[in-house]
Amino acid sequence: MDSLKVGICGLGTVASGVINVLNRNQFEISARAGCKIEVVQVASRRMRDNCDMTGISFTTDLNELVNNPDIDVVAELIGGHTLAKDLVERALKNGKHVVTANKALIAEHGNDLFSLAAENGVSLAYEAGVAGGIPIIKALREGLAANKISALAGIINGTGNFILTEMKDKARDFDDVLKEAQALGYAEADPTFDVEGIDAAHKLAILSSVAFGAPLQFSKTFTEGISNVAPEDIRNAEDLGYRIKHLGITKRQSNGIELRVHPTLIPESQLIAKVDGVMNAVLIESDAVGQTMYYGPGAGSEATASAVIADIVDIARALKAGVAPSVPPLGFSMDKMKEIPVLDIKECVSAFYLRISAEDHPGVLAEVSSIMSRHCINIESVLQKESARIGELIPLVMLTHEVQEAKIDEALKEIEMLESVSGSVKKIRVAQFAQAK
Amino acid sequence: MDSLKVGICGLGTVASGVINVLNRNQFEISARAGCKIEVVQVASRRMRDNCDMTGISFTTDLNELVNNPDIDVVAELIGGHTLAKDLVERALKNGKHVVTANKALIAEHGNDLFSLAAENGVSLAYEAGVAGGIPIIKALREGLAANKISALAGIINGTGNFILTEMKDKARDFDDVLKEAQALGYAEADPTFDVEGIDAAHKLAILSSVAFGAPLQFSKTFTEGISNVAPEDIRNAEDLGYRIKHLGITKRQSNGIELRVHPTLIPESQLIAKVDGVMNAVLIESDAVGQTMYYGPGAGSEATASAVIADIVDIARALKAGVAPSVPPLGFSMDKMKEIPVLDIKECVSAFYLRISAEDHPGVLAEVSSIMSRHCINIESVLQKESARIGELIPLVMLTHEVQEAKIDEALKEIEMLESVSGSVKKIRVAQFAQAK
Numbered sequence: 001m002d003s004l005k006v007g008i009c010g011l012g013t014v015a016s017g018v019i020n021v022l023n024r025n026q027f028e029i030s031a032r033a034g035c036k037i038e039v040v041q042v043a044s045r046r047m048r049d050n051c052d053m054t055g056i057s058f059t060t061d062l063n064e065l066v067n068n069p070d071i072d073v074v075a076e077l078i079g080g081h082t083l084a085k086d087l088v089e090r091a092l093k094n095g096k097h098v099v100t101a102n103k104a105l106i107a108e109h110g111n112d113l114f115s116l117a118a119e120n121g122v123s124l125a126y127e128a129g130v131a132g133g134i135p136i137i138k139a140l141r142e143g144l145a146a147n148k149i150s151a152l153a154g155i156i157n158g159t160g161n162f163i164l165t166e167m168k169d170k171a172r173d174f175d176d177v178l179k180e181a182q183a184l185g186y187a188e189a190d191p192t193f194d195v196e197g198i199d200a201a202h203k204l205a206i207l208s209s210v211a212f213g214a215p216l217q218f219s220k221t222f223t224e225g226i227s228n229v230a231p232e233d234i235r236n237a238e239d240l241g242y243r244i245k246h247l248g249i250t251k252r253q254s255n256g257i258e259l260r261v262h263p264t265l266i267p268e269s270q271l272i273a274k275v276d277g278v279m280n281a282v283l284i285e286s287d288a289v290g291q292t293m294y295y296g297p298g299a300g301s302e303a304t305a306s307a308v309i310a311d312i313v314d315i316a317r318a319l320k321a322g323v324a325p326s327v328p329p330l331g332f333s334m335d336k337m338k339e340i341p342v343l344d345i346k347e348c349v350s351a352f353y354l355r356i357s358a359e360d361h362p363g364v365l366a367e368v369s370s371i372m373s374r375h376c377i378n379i380e381s382v383l384q385k386e387s388a389r390i391g392e393l394i395p396l397v398m399l400t401h402e403v404q405e406a407k408i409d410e411a412l413k414e415i416e417m418l419e420s421v422s423g424s425v426k427k428i429r430v431a432q433f434a435q436a437k
Numbered sequence: 438m439d440s441l442k443v444g445i446c447g448l449g450t451v452a453s454g455v456i457n458v459l460n461r462n463q464f465e466i467s468a469r470a471g472c473k474i475e476v477v478q479v480a481s482r483r484m485r486d487n488c489d490m491t492g493i494s495f496t497t498d499l500n501e502l503v504n505n506p507d508i509d510v511v512a513e514l515i516g517g518h519t520l521a522k523d524l525v526e527r528a529l530k531n532g533k534h535v536v537t538a539n540k541a542l543i544a545e546h547g548n549d550l551f552s553l554a555a556e557n558g559v560s561l562a563y564e565a566g567v568a569g570g571i572p573i574i575k576a577l578r579e580g581l582a583a584n585k586i587s588a589l590a591g592i593i594n595g596t597g598n599f600i601l602t603e604m605k606d607k608a609r610d611f612d613d614v615l616k617e618a619q620a621l622g623y624a625e626a627d628p629t630f631d632v633e634g635i636d637a638a639h640k641l642a643i644l645s646s647v648a649f650g651a652p653l654q655f656s657k658t659f660t661e662g663i664s665n666v667a668p669e670d671i672r673n674a675e676d677l678g679y680r681i682k683h684l685g686i687t688k689r690q691s692n693g694i695e696l697r698v699h700p701t702l703i704p705e706s707q708l709i710a711k712v713d714g715v716m717n718a719v720l721i722e723s724d725a726v727g728q729t730m731y732y733g734p735g736a737g738s739e740a741t742a743s744a745v746i747a748d749i750v751d752i753a754r755a756l757k758a759g760v761a762p763s764v765p766p767l768g769f770s771m772d773k774m775k776e777i778p779v780l781d782i783k784e785c786v787s788a789f790y791l792r793i794s795a796e797d798h799p800g801v802l803a804e805v806s807s808i809m810s811r812h813c814i815n816i817e818s819v820l821q822k823e824s825a826r827i828g829e830l831i832p833l834v835m836l837t838h839e840v841q842e843a844k845i846d847e848a849l850k851e852i853e854m855l856e857s858v859s860g861s862v863k864k865i866r867v868a869q870f871a872q873a874k
Contacts, residue, residue: 032578
C-alpha cells in the first residue's frame, strides 16, 4: 500500500484544517504512517476557498463519495445528527473506515455504529470528538490499559472555561462575558449547547464509557450549566482557596457510575484548577498509575484536524501491516463491555458549597448548623460577611464534607424554611481529588 | 491466541508492580487486550516476596528465560547497561518482543537495538522508560502524528523536582533537601544521576528523537545539574514572576536541534511552572495542535508498571490481529529518519537570568548595561536590592531577552572583569513558551 485514500465530507473549519495540515506536513505524516495519506475527494454543499484543493475531486453529492471505490477512509466532518448518521452508516456498510469529529453522533448513536463497524470489519474512530487536539481517547484506551479507572474529571468545553476565567480574572458577570465570547467567535449565537453543558455531556459520556468499559449512556448524564454562577460565588470560592470550573465528572461507585456536568469548586492547589481560558484538560484517577492529566486546546481548526489525522494515521499503520486497527472502539472488547447503572444525581456523593441569604443576627449560624448536624452533614468551613446596613441580608457561605446529594437537599429544604433565611440556597458541588504526591 | 505469554527479567520494584497489577486488574486488562496476559516465568538473581508468584516459574538463569519457547514477550526490568543489553539482544534474536523500562539502554543503544528488532520482525517498546506512568511516547508517536513538533520541554526527573519544590516552598537549601530526599527513598545514595541531569538527559534524548524523527543522540545532550541553584535565585525568580525547574528542552532550529537539560526559569503563568513535588510533566509545542501538556507520576512501582503493561497490551492487540505492532519505535519509519545535528550549547538561543555581585554604587548598572548594549543584548528587567551595610556587595539581578548563548558568555566575560563586580556571574537560562490561548 503506497497511499491511503481519504474522502472528506464537509468543507468547514475542521475539514479545511485537515487538508491544510496534510499538505503542509506531508513528509512528517507519511514518514510516521508508513505511506502517503491522500485526500482524493471532498463532498460538501458548496465549494469554499479555505484550503488548497489541487488534485482533490469535489462533489456536492455525499453519496458519490461514500460509494467511491477508490476511497479507503471517510472523514465525516459535517457535524449534526441525521445526515451524519446516515452517511456514516452507509460508509461503514460500504467497508470504509470512518473517522469523525462528531461527539453528538458518537455519544448518542455510538453503540449501534460501533456494532455496525465491527460487522463490516472496519473501524470508526472519533479522537477529534473529545477535547479536540488532546489525544485523550488514545491515552485512556491504550496508555492506561493496565488501570482500573476510579474517576475522571474534565474541563471539556472551552467556551465555558473562557467565560468562567474572564468572570474570575476581571470580576465580570456571566452575560457580559458571554456577549464577548460570541463576538470573539468562541460561543455560538445560540450558546445553549456550550454553557448549559450539553456539549460537555456528549464528551463526558464518551470518556466514561471508555474509562469503565460500559456502553454509552449519554441520555442519563446530569447537566447543569454555568449561567447561574454569580461573580460573588467565584469570589467566595477564591476566599476559601477554590476555583469554580465547569467540570464533567464520572466516577465509579460500588452501585454504579456517576455521570455529571456542573459548575464545580476545585481546590486551587490542584493543577486542573489552573487551566484557564479556552484550554481543555482531563484529569484521570486510576489504581496503578495514580493521577495523570492531559492538557491542550479543545477546539480550533488545526487542533481538531490534528486528532482527525492521528486517527487516519492509526488506520494507515494497521492497513499497511495488513490488518484493520485492532484497538476496540471503546477500549474494551465489545463482548466484554458491561452495562453499569448511572446513579441519579441524588445518589451522587460530593462536598458542597452553600450560599445562604440570611439576616445578620447571631442565631442564624446556630440554626443552620443544627439542621446540618441533624442530617449528619459535617461543615468544613464557614465564611460569614458583615452587613453594611442594619437589616440587610448577609451571605452565609459554607463548605460541607462529602455527603450524598439527597441528604443535602433535605437539609436545604429545612434551611430555606427558616424565618431568618431568605429565598433559596445557592448550592455548588465541590470536587475532591486525591492530592498528587 | 487465547493468552500472551510474558517472561520478566528482574524482580525489583517495577517487576513486582507488573505482576501485582496484572493480577489485580486481569479482567480490565484482558478485556482491553482481547486476550489473557500471563506471566509464565521470572528470572532474577534471587526470589523475593514482593508479589504473588503463584503459577509463575522462577529461575536464576536469564538464558533459560530468553530461550524459553513458550514466551512471546520478554520484559527487561533489571536496569543497567551491560547485562540488560546482552539480554535484550538475545531476546530479540530469539524472535521475542521486548518491553523495557530502561531509559539508559534505549538512549545509549536504541539505534542498534531498534534495527535488530526490525531485522527479527519483533518490537522493542519502552514507554515506561520516559516519564513513568505518563503515556508520553504514545502521545508523541501516535497522538500527535499529524504535527511538526517545534519544541518540547519536560520535568522528567521527580527527584530533582521534589528538591526544587521543597527549596522554594520552605526556603531550604539544596544539601538539606537532598538529605531528606535520600531519607525518603526518592534519591539514591549516589544522587548524581538525578541531580546532575543524566537521568533526565537519557529521557530527553529519547523524546527528542521521537519528536523530530532523528536517530538517538544521547551523548550530545548538554547537561547542567541543580546543585548550584541557590535559595536566593529561587527567591529572585519568584520576585520576577518565575519558577525555577530542572527542564529537559529540545527545540528545532533552522540549523539543527537544541538538546539540553539545565535549571530553567519559567514564567509562573505557565501551567508547567506549577508542576510540583515528584510529579513529571512534558509540554509539547507543535504546529497543528499548538500547546499540549502531559502530567503524572514519573516513577514508582505501579506507575511504571502501568506503562510496561500498556506496551504489552499494544503487542497483544497486534498479535491477536495477526501482525507485529505497526508503530515504528521512534515514530518515523526507520528509512525516513534523518540525522539532524545537535547544536552546541553556545549556539542555543535563550533568555537569561543573571545574578551579578556588585558594589553598591550608582555607576554599576550603567557599566553593566553598556556592556550588554555593546553586545546587542536587550535587558527585559532589573532587580536591584539595597545593601544593608556600606561597602557590602549587592546582587544585581537581570533578565535578558532571547540571545545566543555565545553572546551572553562574551558579555559576561567583560562584566566579570569590571572592578565593581566580584566573582563570577550566576547565569540561569529562561524558557519562553508560546502563551496558551
